Amino acid sequence: MTQELLAATVAAVRHAGDRMMTRYSPTPPRHSGLPELLASLQANDAAVVGTLRPALTEALPSAGWLNDEHGSGPLAAGEWWLVDPVGGNVNAVHGMPDWNIGVSLVRDGRPVLSVVYFPVLDEMFTATEDGGAFLNGVRLRVSDKTSLNGALAGTGQAQPGHDRALATRMGSAFAAMSYAALYVRVSVPVTHQLAQVAAGRMDLHWQFDNVRSHAAGVLLVQEAGGVVTDLEGKPWDLTSESYIAAAPGVHAAALDVLGA
Structure with missing residues (x-):
């Protein structure tokens, strides 16, 4: 996995996060019912997809695209961008900070690149297959707990x-x-x-x-x-x-x- 592709993905995800931050408020308007809530969720997803899809398609034109956050099951062979436009979207529309923009590139059924961005905290998590995982450029390691x-x-x-x-x-x-x-x-x-x-x-x-x-x-x-x-x-x-x-x-x- 080239560093150029990772850099392009990070840039696209950061741009999408910036776009979402213009829509996000810790004191959001109160939704009177489910239809209004669903409309806000859909508008957030559309804003992020509209930002990400052109950039990721340009970065890797041969890859397919799926932004069905609840999709499951096998994928056809080849490369696919899997996108959860706003992970925790329901939190975002209620003014809570725990939401993210998440992208992975899957090749023949296995993830080979991952970018997950927490815009409110400005934390950018990245990983590539056999290349390690990082937070804002610092290598990550799971805990040493044994109990x-x-x-x-x-x-x-x-x-x-x-x-x-x-x-x-x-x-x-x-x-x-x-x-x-x-x-x-x-x-x-x-x-x-x-x-x-x-x-x-x-x-x-x-x-x-x-x-x-x-x-x-x-x-x-x-x-x-x-x-x-x-x-x-x-x-x-x-x-x-x-x-x-x-x-x-x-x-x-x-x-x-x-x-x-």
């Missing part, structure tokens, strides 16, 4: 509309991990938590529903030395139904808790 009793864990909601069985499973897993770990966060966006695992700020993140746009965060964790598998312990891939991304010292113990 769950001191671990910060997290999970979240990959997409709205969970059925009752999955919601119940999530609740049971939260209870089990709350007993085993120091602290458990349940929040969106998922890529925020994955970036924190890569930075060593959190120790593990698990997900019962895997969507393709998580690939950006997964690559960050992998390139920072973390372990990412499905909940049966098999290596993660784009079509895995679930996954856990963790520091090596707590991965096995966390897998035991979630599989119990």
Whole structure:
């Protein structure tokens, strides 16, 4: 992966983040109902896609494009830009700071480049396959924790509309991990938590529903030395139904808790 392509991607994502910052306010207008909320979400996504797509297409014209943040399943062979225009968009429209712009380049089913930008904090996370993960140019490393009793864990909601069985499973897993770990966060966006695992700020993140746009965060964790598998312990891939991304010292113990 060329440094020129990474630099072009970073520039495009930063530009999109700047565009979103003109739309974002910590004291947003209050939405009176779901239609108004959905309109704000869609307007944010459209603004970011309108900024990113021309720039990324120019940077790599041969790559396909998908900005379906909730898409799942396999991809056709070749290169694809996978984009979650505003990760945590629902937070952004409610004036909360935890949202991001996330992009990954997937080649023949595996992520090879990742850029996740937190505009409010001006934190730019980047990773390339076999090239390491970085935060504002400083190399990242997952935590050295070796015991769950001191671990910060997290999970979240990959997409709205969970059925009752999955919601119940999530609740049971939260209870089990709350007993085993120091602290458990349940929040969106998922890529925020994955970036924190890569930075060593959190120790593990698990997900019962895997969507393709998580690939950006997964690559960050992998390139920072973390372990990412499905909940049966098999290596993660784009079509895995679930996954856990963790520091090596707590991965096995966390897998035991979630599989119990």
